[in-house]
Amino acid sequence: MPDYDYDLFVIGAGSGGTRAARVAAAHGAKVAVAEEYRVGGTCVIRGCVPKKLLVYGAHFAEDLKDARRFGWQVPDTCAFDWTCLQENVLAEVDRINAAYTDTIGNAGAEIILQRATVSGANEVTLADGTKKTAKVILIAVGAHPAVPDCPGSEHGITSNEVFHLDAIPKRILIAGAGYIANEFAGIFHQFGAHVTLMNRSKEILRGYDLQIRDRLLQISMMKGLEFKFDATFQGIEKGDDGCLTVSMSGHDPVTVDMVLFATGRLPNTAGLGLDSAGVALDDKGAVVVDADNRSTCPSIYAIGDVTNRIQLTPIAIREGQAFADNLYGGKATTVDYDCVPSAVFSHPPIAGVGLTEAEARQKLGSVKVYSSDFRPMKNVLANRDERALYKMVCDGETDRVVGIHMIGPDVPEIIQAAAVAVKAGLTKAQFDDTVALHPTMAEELVLLK
Incomplete structure (x- = not known):
């Protein structure tokens, strides 16, 4: 039998990778986890957790107004301090990041804070050039926001940057009509921005029940959100005053202070070296896996958003658990993707x-x-x-x-x-x-x- 450095090497310390590493280590495997950014992944660092905290903060805008009808003497104008909320949210992210890091370490897995790429069926190469071998490699690198290919796209931001803004823009155009777009639309609107949502089709939240999404559209328009349907980017120009003018098909140009791309997420497989091990990808760049999360290379598995099955944190966690239990716990486990609940934290x-x-x-x-x-x-x-x-x-x-x-x-x-x-x-x-x-x-x- 070959002598490997590890039984399992996990690339990516998000929700799925962390669960897989922790459970595999608990089953007795020698495990290492490589993470190039921060332990916790998209959900904890720049996704659902900090975003939900912004949603809570945004709700106070209407709650304070409503409080007057319940007898509370709330002043007509309540000042909102974005920096205060931002600092508190980022502090909570730091706390959870530390908790995730401790969880991996306490389970007995080694954390390597470097980018790792696949350089063979049983080998990874770290950013510093060090090579490590493992009997099994697990790809759990998640996904990243898609950015439209149009002139001036470099002037826009994605959900990754939202949590680090210096200030709330007065006018923002959000491209997309999925859950990320509608959630940030509600957040920015309640924080006082004029929000324009731009979408290439005629509908929002494709995949949700028609009556429900129509009701959200009706309420959003009643609140003052503006929608541009059947619109695709033609270009974004930045003026001398810093304002952005967005040209789009089927509509007049719109001038805003910020453009946020919320047009889907793509698997993080570019430059990962998967071709060196014969790992097949689909047309979206996702790792192709079977019901046991095994790729076309027998020693390489993948879980979570990088497989582009259902891009939800609880799914990644269940896949990580099932992977570890199957390989190291002697438990035949598969993930049931039927009746998965979902929510959009819109307003x-x-x-x-x-x-x-x-x-x-x-x-x-x-x-x-x-x-x-x-x-x-x-x-x-x-x-x-x-x-x-x-x-x-x-x-x-x-x-x-x-x-x-x-x-x-x-x-x-x-x-x-x-x-x-x-x-x-x-x-x-x-x-x-x-x-x-x-x-x-x-x-x-x-x-x-």
Whole structure:
């Protein structure tokens, strides 16, 4: 048997790589993890965690206004200190980064804070030129924001840079209409910026239920967000005053202070050396893997966003767990990608699990849909004309709930429990048999008509 430096070498210390390394080490494997930036990956350092904290901060804009209707003497003008929020958010990122680092070390895995590339089926090369060998190599390098190929694209920023802005822009154009675009649209709007969303198609949040995303579009426009549909970049010009003029197809040019690209994410496989080991990539640059996360090279595996299956942190974590348990724990484990809940922390947020109405009609044919379109109690007293919409999609033959989709305050918190019910295959009758918890918004799930 060859003598390797490690049983497992993990490239990338994000959520998936960290879980795989920790669990493999706990099973007794000799493990090393290489990370070129900071331990924690996209989610912790420049993604869902700091972004959710910005979402919390943004909500105070409306909450402070609403508080007057609840008897609080809030001044008409409340100053917002971006630097204060930014420093507190980045301090929390530092704390979690340290916790992730400690977790890997405490599990007995070695952390190498350098970029590593693949230089053979069982070899990696570090940035300083050192070569290491491993019986198994795990690719967990994640993905990066896509930047449109247009003149002047260097003047725009991506979600990576948002957390380090010197100030909130007065006018911002956000390119894209997926979850990242809509989340930052809500954040910047509540922080006082005029927001323009630009999208190459006619719809937002493709993949979510049509009624739910239409409701978000309606509310967003009511709040003052501006949308440019069927628009593609023609160029971005920076003026002497620092302002950016964006030319686009089908619309007049727009002048803003900042352009944010939120047009998808691409796997981080460029320059990784995977071709040296015969690792196949798809047309998006993602590592092609089988159900056990093994690539076309038997000794190289991949998990998380770099495989471009479902780009969600909990999926990467489950894939990392399954990989480690399979190879080092003697547990035959595969990840079930059915009924994965998701949420968009827009303003208001949306959440869903299972089949949309359109998907259910195409797959099942016979479908029954139940819904509740209501004004949340808090919005009523706050005199805020903003309605929530809950929707349940059922198999018309069996009454089984195959999808739940929601928009309104706190729906991401509600959908987690609802996802358990959908995953378990419960029926509409079983929802109806459950006593409502009053007064809550969640009770609408057992009162749908």
